[in-house]
Amino acid sequence: MAPVDPHSYTESTHPLTTNISLSLYFDFSTSTIHAAALLSLPTPHSGDLSLDTRSLTIRQVLDPQTLAPIQFSLSSDTDPIKGCLLTVSLSDQSSLLLVFSTSPDSSALQWLSPPQTFNKTHPFVYTQCQSIHARSVFPCQDTPAARVCYKALINIPHQLSAVMAAQHVDRRPPIAGETKMIGGESFDFDYESLWCTEGRIVEEFEMNQPVPPYLFAFAVGELGSREVGPRTKVYAESVPAVLDAAAQEFAGTEELIRQGERLFGEYDWERFDLLVLPPSFPYGGMENPRMVFLTPTVIKGDASGAQVVAHELAHSWTGNLITNKNNEHFWLNEGFTTYAERRIVEVVQGEDRAGLNIGIGWRGLNEEMERFKDNMEFTKLKTNQEGVDPDAVYSEVPYEKGFQFLWRIERQIGRPAFDEFLKKYIATFKFKSIDTETFLDFLKTNVPGIEKQVDLELWTEGIGIPPDAYEPVSNIYTKIVSLANEFKLGKIPREEEVADWQGQEWELYLENLPKSVEASQVVALDARYRLAESKDYEVKVAFLQLAISCNCRDYYGEVEKTLKEVGRMKYLRPLYRALVQGTGKDEEKILAKRVFGEARDCYHPIARGVVESIFAKHL
Ligand code: BES
Numbered sequence: 238m239a240p241v242d243p244h245s246y247t248e249s250t251h252p253l254t255t256n257i258s259l260s261l262y263f264d265f266s267t268s269t270i271h272a273a274a275l276l277s278l279p280t281p282h283s284g285d286l287s288l289d290t291r292s293l294t295i296r297q298v299l300d301p302q303t304l305a306p307i308q309f310s311l312s313s314d315t316d317p318i319k320g321c322l323l324t325v326s327l328s329d330q331s332s333l334l335l336v337f338s339t340s341p342d343s344s345a346l347q348w349l350s351p352p353q354t355f356n357k358t359h360p361f362v363y364t365q366c367q368s369i370h371a372r373s374v375f376p377c378q379d380t381p382a383a384r385v386c387y388k389a390l391i392n393i394p395h396q397l398s399a400v401m402a403a404q405h406v407d408r409r410p411p412i413a414g415e416t417k418m419i420g421g422e423s424f425d426f427d428y429e430s431l432w433c434t435e436g437r438i439v440e441e442f443e444m445n446q447p448v449p450p451y452l453f454a455f456a457v458g459e460l461g462s463r464e465v466g467p468r469t470k471v472y473a474e475s476v477p478a479v480l481d482a483a484a485q486e487f488a489g490t491e492e493l494i495r496q497g498e499r500l501f502g503e504y505d506w507e508r509f510d511l512l513v514l515p516p517s518f519p520y521g522g523m524e525n526p527r528m529v530f531l532t533p534t535v536i537k538g539d540a541s542g543a544q545v546v547a548h549e550l551a552h553s554w555t556g557n558l559i560t561n562k563n564n565e566h567f568w569l570n571e572g573f574t575t576y577a578e579r580r581i582v583e584v585v586q587g588e589d590r591a592g593l594n595i596g597i598g599w600r601g602l603n604e605e606m607e608r609f610k611d612n613m614e615f616t617k618l619k620t621n622q623e624g625v626d627p628d629a630v631y632s633e634v635p636y637e638k639g640f641q642f643l644w645r646i647e648r649q650i651g652r653p654a655f656d657e658f659l660k661k662y663i664a665t666f667k668f669k670s671i672d673t674e675t676f677l678d679f680l681k682t683n684v685p686g687i688e689k690q691v692d693l694e695l696w697t698e699g700i701g702i703p704p705d706a707y708e709p710v711s712n713i714y715t716k717i718v719s720l721a722n723e724f725k726l727g728k729i730p731r732e733e734e735v736a737d738w739q740g741q742e743w744e745l746y747l748e749n750l751p752k753s754v755e756a757s758q759v760v761a762l763d764a765r766y767r768l769a770e771s772k773d774y775e776v777k778v779a780f781l782q783l784a785i786s787c788n789c790r791d792y793y794g795e796v797e798k799t800l801k802e803v804g805r806m807k808y809l810r811p812l813y814r815a816l817v818q819g820t821g822k823d824e825e826k827i828l829a830k831r832v833f834g835e836a837r838d839c840y841h842p843i844a845r846g847v848v849e850s851i852f853a854k855h856l
């Protein structure tokens with residue numbers, strides 16, 4: 238039997254689940270969800286069915302019609318990447334009911350105690366399932382090759398509310414007996430009375446469009462919202478100042494959606510709401526359908542908030558409609574989305590800003606070549622991920638090399654033809670999960686002769702950056718890069734040269750500075766422009782990274798503070814890496830370990846794992 242995905246136990250000969258019905262009882266006192274999941278298959282199946290799980294206690298597996306037990310076994314050893322294999326033995330059954338509990342260290346879930354929230358009165362919990370963490374919330378075929386519709390009943394204390402990447406159906410008191418049909422009776426404790434405890438409320442959701450499991454998402458807490466457009470509300474912890482700032486930052490969202498529709502076809506998901514998470518959210522944004530999740534660090538009153546929203550919005554077409562079949566083809570999600578994001582940014586913010594983003598990406602892509610110089614597999618677009626943890630090899634390559642590839646094709650055939658091609662590609666493969674070959678076949682069929690003009694194999698299977706990749710040309714980009722090069726000669730930009738710089742200009746400048754410069758020069762730059770204290774984390778982190786690589790200890794206090802106040806991995810990774818990589822950095826290594834020890838509990842489990850893998854590599 239062949240697996241369909243190197244990161245999943247799903248077997249190619251087994252039917253793929255089409256519908257899941259979940260009831261989730263949130264116990265904040267133990268950071269546990271007690272749950273039942275009804276999985277439906279398209280046809281009756283006899284024999285084994287393999288499911289992915291991680292950190293789950295499986296209590297029972299039942300036939301939902303008869304409530305007769307179904308035999309199951311949970312592998313005794315846990316694969317560090319895939320988790321535990323749950324095998325259930327079916328006999329001509331097309332549905333099964335799983336009764337289970339999550340554990341406090343389920344990797345998708347971050348539980349925040351009241352003191353860890355802004356208002357400090359109520360707890361908060363949220364998911365991050367991409368790439369392979371949905372299995373730590375419920376047993377499933379956790380591969381994007383599978384697409385499911387789902388329903389969820391979320392049972393929480395009435396002071397809290399829930400949001401999901403799904404349609405909200407109802408908020409109402411628990412109903413006695415409603416869990417029976419989905420297995421409530423069969424818990425080994427009195428689940429029924431737990432479900433109906435005084436002071437609980439049930440939020441009901443439905444996702445009627447088939448989505449890959451990594452797009453399953455919820456958040457529960459003391460939430461508030463503001464309306465910012467005809468199909469957009471912004472949600473966040475109920476703090477008026479946070480909600481107001483978010484509403485202002487994202488006021489232009491409807492315009493982004495309209496531009497997206499013009500370029501890629503109708504927006505298919507009805508709502509496009511935004512959820513601003515606590516600072517520990519491990520990503521900049523996550524494209525959960527109908528409800529994008531965002532880090533609060535994007536709220537800073539400049540163009541970059543809209544850029545992240547444009548990116549997550551673009552996933553509505555590339556990623557959520559057309560999905561990579563498994564993580565080896567992740568560039569199909571992120572490369573297309575980065576291309577689409579920049580097309581939207583170009584219309585809304587102008588060519589200069591889009592060019593600046595391309596330039597920042599180009600710099601990032603070149604740095605990744607350095608990072609992977611001993612492991613060139615991960616400089617490819619299509620990668621072999623057998624035995625590889627997607628979180629450990631997450632990089633800008635699928636984003637920026639993917640972008641470069643599509644940009645190359647656009648240059649070859651011209652924008653109008655490429656736009657038409659993109660629309661057709663989306664219309665053809667929507668609600669499907671595809672691989673690189675499927676894309677290339679479609680490209681060759683629809684753009685005859687393209688393989689003679691662009692080396693498609695080199696782009697998708699080759700290592701490094703192909704010679705026909707392109708550094709952006711624009712006045713502002715060229716100016717910033719040459720100012721950065723002059724830093725070597727001791728030149729710090731003059732006030733009038735940087736007068737209209739926003740965060741992204743500084744980011745590009747700092748990232749293009751030579752890696753080893755005199756500590757005194759770093760201090761001089763900061764004395765003039767106060768970069769270490771910037772409210773913009775992109776700028777602050779780029780500066781602190783430079784300071785660490787120049788052993789400029791004056792800034793270690795600020796490094797520690799930063800590592801303790803945000804959990805976005807885009808900032809944690811370079812700072813921890815700069816501290817621990819290289820020889821003769823004992824003081825930095827001790828600092829990194831101490832800070833991680835103190836900050837660990839505030840990080841999302843995925844971020845904890847990523848920092849630990851950086852330590853494992855360098856310490
Ligand atoms: N889908 C990604 C986030 C992700 C990738 C989560 C892989 C888990 C595994 C999201 O769309 C993304 O790319 N976010 C970026 C935003 C940026 C490119 C504008 C981020 O978080 O930095």
Ligand code: ZN
Pocket residue numbers: 548552570571574
């Ligand atoms: Zn993305």
